Amino acid sequence: MADEGGGSRGVYSIGAVARMLGIPVATIRNWEERYGAIVPERSPGGHRLYSRDQIEQLRFLAAQVSQGMSAADAHRLLAEQREGDRHLGSDGAGGDMRLLVLLAERDPVAADLEQFFLRTEGYEVDVALTVAEAEERWLDSQPRLAIVELMISGGQGADLCRRLKQHEGGAVIAISVLEGRDEALAAGADAFLRKPVDPLELVSTVKDLLGASALVARGGHENR
Amino acid sequence: MDERSTSGDEGLDRILGGGLPTNGINLIIGLPGSGKTILCQQFIFAGATAERPAIYLSTVSEPFEKILRYAQTLSFFDRPAVGRSVFYEDLGPAVGGDDGLAAVTERIAALIKERRPGIIAIDSFKALAAFAQDAREFRRFLHNLAALLTAFPATSFWIGEYSEDETRTAPEFAVADGIISLARERMNQRTLRHIEVTKLRGSDFRSGRHTYRLSSDGITVFPRLADPVRQDDYRLSEARISTGIAPLDRMLADGYGPGSSTLVSGPSGSGKTLMGLHFIFSGAANDEPGLIATLQENPIQLEKIARGFRWSLDDERVTVMYRSPNDVYIDQWVYELLDLVDSTGAKRVMIDSLSDLQYASPDPVRFREFVYSLTQRLSRAGISPIMSSETPDLFHLGRLAEYGISHLADNVVLLQYLRADARLLRTVTILKSRASAHDPEIREFEITPDGIVLGDPIAGDHA
Numbered sequence: 001m002a003d004e005g006g007g008s009r010g011v012y013s014i015g016a017v018a019r020m021l022g023i024p025v026a027t028i029r030n031w032e033e034r035y036g037a038i039v040p041e042r043s044p045g046g047h048r049l050y051s052r053d054q055i056e057q058l059r060f061l062a063a064q065v066s067q068g069m070s071a072a073d074a075h076r077l078l079a080e081q082r083e084g085d086r087h088l089g090s091d092g093a094g095g096d097m098r099l100l101v102l103l104a105e106r107d108p109v110a111a112d113l114e115q116f117f118l119r120t121e122g123y124e125v126d127v128a129l130t131v132a133e134a135e136e137r138w139l140d141s142q143p144r145l146a147i148v149e150l151m152i153s154g155g156q157g158a159d160l161c162r163r164l165k166q167h168e169g170g171a172v173i174a175i176s177v178l179e180g181r182d183e184a185l186a187a188g189a190d191a192f193l194r195k196p197v198d199p200l201e202l203v204s205t206v207k208d209l210l211g212a213s214a215l216v217a218r219g220g221h222e223n224r
Numbered sequence: 225m226d227e228r229s230t231s232g233d234e235g236l237d238r239i240l241g242g243g244l245p246t247n248g249i250n251l252i253i254g255l256p257g258s259g260k261t262i263l264c265q266q267f268i269f270a271g272a273t274a275e276r277p278a279i280y281l282s283t284v285s286e287p288f289e290k291i292l293r294y295a296q297t298l299s300f301f302d303r304p305a306v307g308r309s310v311f312y313e314d315l316g317p318a319v320g321g322d323d324g325l326a327a328v329t330e331r332i333a334a335l336i337k338e339r340r341p342g343i344i345a346i347d348s349f350k351a352l353a354a355f356a357q358d359a360r361e362f363r364r365f366l367h368n369l370a371a372l373l374t375a376f377p378a379t380s381f382w383i384g385e386y387s388e389d390e391t392r393t394a395p396e397f398a399v400a401d402g403i404i405s406l407a408r409e410r411m412n413q414r415t416l417r418h419i420e421v422t423k424l425r426g427s428d429f430r431s432g433r434h435t436y437r438l439s440s441d442g443i444t445v446f447p448r449l450a451d452p453v454r455q456d457d458y459r460l461s462e463a464r465i466s467t468g469i470a471p472l473d474r475m476l477a478d479g480y481g482p483g484s485s486t487l488v489s490g491p492s493g494s495g496k497t498l499m500g501l502h503f504i505f506s507g508a509a510n511d512e513p514g515l516i517a518t519l520q521e522n523p524i525q526l527e528k529i530a531r532g533f534r535w536s537l538d539d540e541r542v543t544v545m546y547r548s549p550n551d552v553y554i555d556q557w558v559y560e561l562l563d564l565v566d567s568t569g570a571k572r573v574m575i576d577s578l579s580d581l582q583y584a585s586p587d588p589v590r591f592r593e594f595v596y597s598l599t600q601r602l603s604r605a606g607i608s609p610i611m612s613s614e615t616p617d618l619f620h621l622g623r624l625a626e627y628g629i630s631h632l633a634d635n636v637v638l639l640q641y642l643r644a645d646a647r648l649l650r651t652v653t654i655l656k657s658r659a660s661a662h663d664p665e666i667r668e669f670e671i672t673p674d675g676i677v678l679g680d681p682i683a684g685d686h687a
Binding site for chain 2: 072073076107109110112113116117195196197198199200
């Protein structure tokens with residue numbers, strides 16, 4: 001990740017970082033104490049000095065948190081990304097290449113787990129807990145793929161699949177704790193998975209339908 | 225949906241209808257020392273893989289170190305798996321913190337994200353209840369945890385020392401998909417362990433109590449032999465097989481029906497064992513393998529008796545299964561018997577005696593069910609059992625066998641002593657011979673070096 005600019009050298013003060021990223025100074029300190037993931041260099045006088053890599057990492061954390069993820073999960077995700085030595089950019093520079101997945105799930109607990117497993121694979125995830133919300137997001141942010149829980153909004157998941165497929169655009173995976181293959185396929189879904197969804201199965205189905213993993217897609221974009 | 229997790233024990237898997245349905249929440253309950261932790265570890269080492277590992281979470285009543293120390297004494301404990309497919313974690317710090325039970329759910333959620341486990345065990349789960357401010361908080365915790373464990377595909381085990389009363393009132397019993405209870409009871413100076421599945425959503429299971437044993441191999445379960453009553457049990461065949469005593473065959477219209485069960489009832493020393501040996505060795509003489517399952521004489525004593533009548537246990541068509549009556553668990557015994565019947569191809573089986581087995585049974589109803597299932601199973605395979613049973617009184621006949629066992633046998637042969645002046649006569653009577661005619665007279669017999677020799681019918685009023 002090092003570049004000619006010396007991405008790992010401590011350069012920026014905590015105040016500058018806070019202004020650049022729009023995160024309160026107290027939050028940055030708090031994350032450091034709590035998770036110890038991003039620890040800046042100290043000047044001889046004891047002042048924090050952040051490197052460009054660390055700013056990227058903080059930007060990544062801030063992006064996850066702003067999308068509704070807990071700080072703890074965002075740090076866990078950061079650790080996973082670092083382990084795989086993956087690029088952390090989600091700053092929109094990739095614009096049209098970002099792989100956004102819409103997750104229309106009625107159960108917030110399941111949504112939390114599913115979005116986490118998708119994010120660890122590099123996907124951006126937009127969570128909608130109702131049919132109306134999901135349809136709005138589908139039109140607004142045009143995700144490449146939607147995951148639809150058939151029991152959402154009192155069982156309107158199949159209708160949602162049908163409507164999403166009517167619009168130009170992405171693939172749809174239906175998920176349900178009930179046997180719903182026929183219902184899902186009749187509604188135009190591209191795949192069906194039984195809940196509770198195995199993380200590996202979820203991610204590989206998404207990959208298959210998108211034709212490439214999020215990480216490969218990003219890597220390809222950067223190399224262009 | 226139909227996926228099953230093995231317990232690592234064939235008997236228990238059979239009771240569970242082929243293993244535990246995956247992804248459910250299962251309670252393992254029982255008193256201290258009943259083997260809850262061992263059973264849970266058994267499931268873990270049988271099911272954990274590097275891709276879908278197991279997480280074992282100790283709470284406050286089971287110290288983390290202690291669980292590990294004892295776990296390593298079990299034969300299935302796989303040291304290299306620890307840290308790779310089996311992870312031990314301590315929930316103690318989370319429970320003890322300011323956030324209480326909410327921190328437990330949070331910690332488990334974090335572990336799910338980090339490890340993606342296939343199995344999650346919490347030992348002891350019951351101890352967590354003490355950390356709730358009130359019943360409401362505990363219910364909220366249960367609800368949140370259940371929601372989390374339902375959203376992720378993992379099989380959970382919650383372990384606890386719940387009392388009988390608590391199983392009716394504690395909210396975790398309503399949440400659980402499966403409940404396995406381990407218990408001990410004292411019986412005739414011995415401890416009998418039994419396992420019972422009381423709930424298993426979405427699956428059939430074998431109800432009732434099943435005996436199990438604990439050893440370094442973990443839990444070994446002996447599913448209780450309880451065959452359903454069937455209408456097609458009686459094959460009415462013309463063929464007959466010899467009792468080994470020609471005049472007795474004549475009293476029975478040419479012997480017993482093949483696959484029929486015979487009860488020989490009589491007081492001590494009246495010749496029950498000898499009658500069994502006649503049956504076994506006459507079969508062997510016709511190349512029908514025989515099995516002698518004895519709890520009375522050890523093989524040396526039995527050989528001595530056999531030699532007295534010119535037979536020998538060296539006969540390769542005869543197999544002896546001796547178990548001390550002091551150390552017999554009927555459910556384990558019967559599997560050993562059936563295995564031997566299978567491996568030796570035995571056609572005739574002698575059980576000496578039912579009285580010993582009855583002494584080792586937990587209760588009369590269970591004993592009756594046991595004898596019924598055993599005789600039916602042998603009968604369906606065309607194997608003929610001869611079973612002895614001791615009557616308590618020498619002269620006066622109160623009853624043939626306890627608990628209506630005589631109703632379960634196809635043939636009942638009664639051996640009795642009769643007083644005749646200054647002599648003691650041995651007599652034999654056929655009380656019952658199902659689906660065939662029989663001669664109901666009382667016949668005197670003697671025990672000679674040739675075995676049982678029948679005399680004349682008794683006339684007049686003896687006894």
